[in-house]
Amino acid sequence: MKINFYTMNAPHLILIGCGFAGLELIKKLNGKPIKVTVIDKNNYFNFQPLMYQVASGGLGPDSIVYPLRKIVSKMPNVIFRMAEVNFIDTNQKQIYTSIGKISYDYLCIATGAKTNFFDNKELEKYCMQLKSIPDALDLRSDILQEFEKALSESDSGKIERILNFVIVGGGPTGVETAGALAEIKKYVIPADYKELDASKMHVYLIEAAPRVLSSMSEISSRKAEFFLKQLGVEVLTNTSVISYNASNGQLTLSNNKVLETDTVIWSAGVIGKTIEGIKTELVSRGNRYKVDAFNRLEGYEDIFVIGDVAYMTSDKNYPNGHPMVATVAQQQGRLLAKNIIRLLKKEPMQPFIYKNKGSMATIGRHKAVFEIYGFKLQGYIAWLGWMFLHLMLLVGFRNRMMVFLNWLWNYITYQRAIRIITRPYTQKS
Ligand SMILES: Cc1cc2nc3c(=O)[nH]c(=O)nc-3n(C[C@H](O)[C@H](O)[C@H](O)COP(=O)(O)OP(=O)(O)OC[C@H]3O[C@@H](n4cnc5c(N)ncnc54)[C@H](O)[C@@H]3O)c2cc1C
Incomplete structure (x- = not known):
């Protein structure tokens, strides 16, 4: 079957947010038998670790961002829409965005985090x-x-x-x-x-x-x-x-x-960036959505959450959730893509276990x-x-x-x- 988003007969996944987690997910779903609509309020991927250099005049913003359309243009089963998602209707399996309503078979929330001002x-x-x-x-x-x-x-x-x-x-x-x-x-x-x-x-x-x-x-x-x-x-x-x-x-x-x-x-500090419509009891520590070991939103077979906004306690080394860092987001995005393919083939999914390779910071x-x-x-x-x-x-x-x-x-x-x-x-x- 020739892969084409508009002609292929395949389940439809909506990805909300194409940051570190979402980007890895779509890279691994490229060319696979699933239709993917990527929705992001920005039309670019932002490499946040170098943002402080933009703020301090060391780099221009165009050096650290990358157009999402350019990434998606090479993926026959993936399309992109620039829009803000405001509401998720889990019963109707629809999302409400600044450009209208869209239906999904599967949904992946990867909206990242926002600054934590501790309600001040x-x-x-x-x-x-x-x-x-x-x-x-x-x-x-x-x-x-x-x-x-x-x-x-x-x-x-x-x-x-x-x-x-x-x-x-x-x-x-x-x-x-x-x-x-x-x-x-x-x-x-x-x-x-x-x-x-x-x-x-x-x-x-x-x-x-x-x-x-x-x-x-x-x-x-x-x-x-x-x-x-x-x-x-x-x-x-x-x-x-x-x-x-x-x-x-x-x-x-x-x-x-x-x-x-x-x-x-x-x-x-940061807290998860949630969207209206998901039951508040599913929002846990750090304003993050509770997920199981396969990044499935608790109680849902068709909704996944990856990256900063996911709160997973099943990984034995991280009983209080993973750190909100890019490497966790990327690893979750990659594994979820593989798990979605397994799910479509009716094969068992694999649990997420974070491989922490380390961290770093520069001081001038x-x-x-x-x-x-x-x-x-x-x-x-x-x-x-x-x-x-x-x-x-x-x-x-x-x-x-x-x-x-x-x-x-x-x-x-x-x-x-x-x-x-x-x-x-x-x-x-
Ligand atoms: C200044 C800064 C420096 C950092 N430095 C490091 C570092 O050195 N190393 C490290 O590992 N981590 C670092 N991090 C953390 C790292 O950037 C995050 O852990 C990572 O971005 C999380 O990936 P994500 O995909 O969950 O979210 P993000 O990468 O934040 O992506 C979320 C995406 O969702 C979109 N979105 C959000 N809400 C909506 C909505 N309602 N509708 C549509 N789109 C939406 C956003 O536009 C964005 O594109 C840093 C973070 C910041 C802010």
């Missing part, structure tokens, strides 16, 4: 976040705008507030963003903003746990903190944020300290911490390993080349290539 509406309204390309561009504009603002300010107290950058959350995103900002202070300000006294810029990293990168080993954590401090980042561990008053810039911390700042970057030029298959590396070799792996993991040859050339340029010039404000950011009032 004020923090949600006034803090910057790093979860999407528009967020990264907003942050890039905001950082550069703050420098421009500082240049035209004469009140030294106000200059201090403008040049205080606070990052909340010492996970990989927080650590990498803090490192990037510290490098801007070291290399970009003296070159581009010569009237500005760089010593007035302060980068704070606030972490509620006793150490940054708490998901990594103690040795990697300590080394990362050392690297951050070497770069001039003020690391406050065992400290959490109590409140933020955007009108006077006061960020109150648990140790009663108050920092004055116009820029708070919130990277203190020549410095990174890297844990792979139990080996722990820090410093220059780890930094080279971090760059190599990220280049390999990017989607598309053009993106790899663009990122490589940008990194080379940044390395030689000590600059961040994209120091431009293309869409000015205005803080919500």
